[in-house]
Amino acid sequence: MSDTKKPSKILICCGINGCIKSFVEHIEGLFVKKGTFDYVFCVGDFFGDCDKEWLEFKESGNIVSVPVYVLGPNKKEHEKYFINLQDQQLAPNIFYLGKDGVFKTSDGLKIGYISGIESNKAENEIHTYNFDSISHFKESCVRNGIVSLDILLTSPWPFDVRKKERTPANLKIKEPTKLYYESHLLSWVAIDLTPRYHFSGLQGVFYQRSPYKNCNSNTVTRFIGLGDFNEQKYKWLYGFLLSPIELASANKINYTVTESPYADNPSHYITHVLPSTKQYFYNTSTNINYVDNGPSKKKKYGAVLKQSTDINTNNCWFCLSSKNITKHMVVSIGDNIYIAGNKGPLVKEHILIATVNHYKSFPNLPPEAEKEINLIKSCLNQYFESTGRLAVYFERNILSAHYQLQVVPVPKRMADRLENVFKNKFSEYNLSLVDIPPAASLRQIAANNYENYFYAELPNGKRLFHSAFKKTGSQQEQKFPLHIAREILASPRLLNVEDRIDWKTCDQSKIEEETDVNLFRMAFAPFNPIKD
Numbered sequence: 001m002s003d004t005k006k007p008s009k010i011l012i013c014c015g016i017n018g019c020i021k022s023f024v025e026h027i028e029g030l031f032v033k034k035g036t037f038d039y040v041f042c043v044g045d046f047f048g049d050c051d052k053e054w055l056e057f058k059e060s061g062n063i064v065s066v067p068v069y070v071l072g073p074n075k076k077e078h079e080k081y082f083i084n085l086q087d088q089q090l091a092p093n094i095f096y097l098g099k100d101g102v103f104k105t106s107d108g109l110k111i112g113y114i115s116g117i118e119s120n121k122a123e124n125e126i127h128t129y130n131f132d133s134i135s136h137f138k139e140s141c142v143r144n145g146i147v148s149l150d151i152l153l154t155s156p157w158p159f160d161v162r163k164k165e166r167t168p169a170n171l172k173i174k175e176p177t178k179l180y181y182e183s184h185l186l187s188w189v190a191i192d193l194t195p196r197y198h199f200s201g202l203q204g205v206f207y208q209r210s211p212y213k214n215c216n217s218n219t220v221t222r223f224i225g226l227g228d229f230n231e232q233k234y235k236w237l238y239g240f241l242l243s244p245i246e247l248a249s250a251n252k253i254n255y256t257v258t259e260s261p262y263a264d265n266p267s268h269y270i271t272h273v274l275p276s277t278k279q280y281f282y283n284t285s286t287n288i289n290y291v292d293n294g295p296s297k298k299k300k301y302g303a304v305l306k307q308s309t310d311i312n313t314n315n316c317w318f319c320l321s322s323k324n325i326t327k328h329m330v331v332s333i334g335d336n337i338y339i340a341g342n343k344g345p346l347v348k349e350h351i352l353i354a355t356v357n358h359y360k361s362f363p364n365l366p367p368e369a370e371k372e373i374n375l376i377k378s379c380l381n382q383y384f385e386s387t388g389r390l391a392v393y394f395e396r397n398i399l400s401a402h403y404q405l406q407v408v409p410v411p412k413r414m415a416d417r418l419e420n421v422f423k424n425k426f427s428e429y430n431l432s433l434v435d436i437p438p439a440a441s442l443r444q445i446a447a448n449n450y451e452n453y454f455y456a457e458l459p460n461g462k463r464l465f466h467s468a469f470k471k472t473g474s475q476q477e478q479k480f481p482l483h484i485a486r487e488i489l490a491s492p493r494l495l496n497v498e499d500r501i502d503w504k505t506c507d508q509s510k511i512e513e514e515t516d517v518n519l520f521r522m523a524f525a526p527f528n529p530i531k532d
């Protein structure tokens with residue numbers, strides 16, 4: 001390769017703990033001795049219990065000669081430093097990286113970062129991340145074609161990282177004591193994003209793990225846990241040269257490479273975010289719609305009841321407690337949600353996610369069902385990704401009695417066409433299809449639009465919404481082409497199975513259905529967060 005680009009010179013520091021003035025003096029001294037660095041990153045706690053040095057540094061008007069990028073707080077008390085920042089600057093040339101994301105350097109390095117510590121709560125604070133934010137981060141990496149990071153920066157250590165260590169000297173290193181600063185979600189994300197380097201802090205020890213080979217790629221990862229600057233007991237900084245992987249020369253050095261320290265089944269690291277009790281199998285309780293006590297929702301709730309009168313938990317095709325349910329189609333049953341095969345699938349592994357109990361549509365779901373759906377979607381995305389496909393999700397809440405989210409896998413190379421084909425087909429039928437703004441939730445949008453809508457979620461992250469609520473009400477509903485999503489996905493530009501648009505014409509025998517469901521269940525098992 002004739003590329004003349006020089007590798008980037010990177011310095012990772014840890015545990016500044018508020019000693020900012022002395023830290024800046026230290027690295028400036030280092031630059032004088034060793035030459036300047038291109039980037040400086042800080043993991044662990046940047047701020048400490050005492051403000052003194054920070055205030056002195058700010059007052060001094062000194063500016064660090066190299067941009068310093070800092071992970072966010074790990075404690076509530078430190079959140080104050082990270083709010084109301086201008087241009088993400090904590091001080092001139094000292095930047096807060098943000099909650100999570102990928103920092104792309106001008107030389108093409110992809111540096112992923114996750115700020116804060118793990119939380120089980122549904123809502124994140126400035127100093128925490130949770131399952132939802134991490135799965136969102138992971139999915140956005142995949143959507144943007146980032147399947148391998150050059151560097152991953154986190155403050156806590158990934159759980160299990162010391163497992164399968166082989167180097168004797170490393171086995172002697174004192175066990176990290178602060179278990180609170182280990183994170184299952186970081187193991188989960190590291191498995192997928194296969195960083196070449198993963199730096200963490202907070203444990204107050206230096207640990208350079210033997211490099212490990214990732215299960216799902218040829219990437220070798222070097223995990224490095226750094227000690228704290230303010231303690232100076234253990235190595236707290238790590239300087240190195242790095243080129244983007246495509247420029248990096250073939251790896252000829254014989255490292256003591258170990259197997260991946262992480263569990264074979266990635267969902268091992270996220271089961272703790274699932275609700276812990278499983279109260280039913282095919283239960284007989286008749287849980288009606290989720291009641292939100294907000295006053296503005298009352299009218300909507302009334303409308304739901306009225307609509308559902310002819311289909312109820314006894315005759316509904318999708319209620320698990322109903323006698324009409326086709327049990328052999330069920331793949332897996334979670335706490336609020338189950339996964340099943342479809343009657344007359346468009347393609348193999350065209351499946352559906354539905355609620356165990358009778359809810360009409362997404363805005364009626366209780367929050368725990370939404371959480372479980374997000375988890376299942378994220379695991380399905382991983383599964384389809386591992387087979388070179390990406391999932392399209394859609395819900396048609398028009399002439400439908402029970403919430404179901406259809407999941408259709410499409411080959412990756414088709415993903416870019418989806419949005420166009422969807423929009424063109426809707427405009428062919430003279431139907432609106434709008435983008436849901438990234439910050440808005442489907443719950444908000446759908447609730448504003450009352451009852452009837454069509455919703456699709458594409459692999460590029462776009463969420464498309466059609467509201468069937470017009471002044472003409474039910475008249476409008478009748479005109480909606482119920483097969484529209486199948487028609488779109490079956491089109492020659494996509495799956496090219498136009499003879500399968502109408503599910504009724506592609507019904508399978510019970511044996512075929514059972515075989516397909518079993519095959520999917522087995523293939524998905526390593527990714528399935530629901531353990532039966």
Ligand SMILES: [Zn+2]
Pocket residue numbers: 312313316317318319357358359401402
């Ligand atoms: Zn039902």
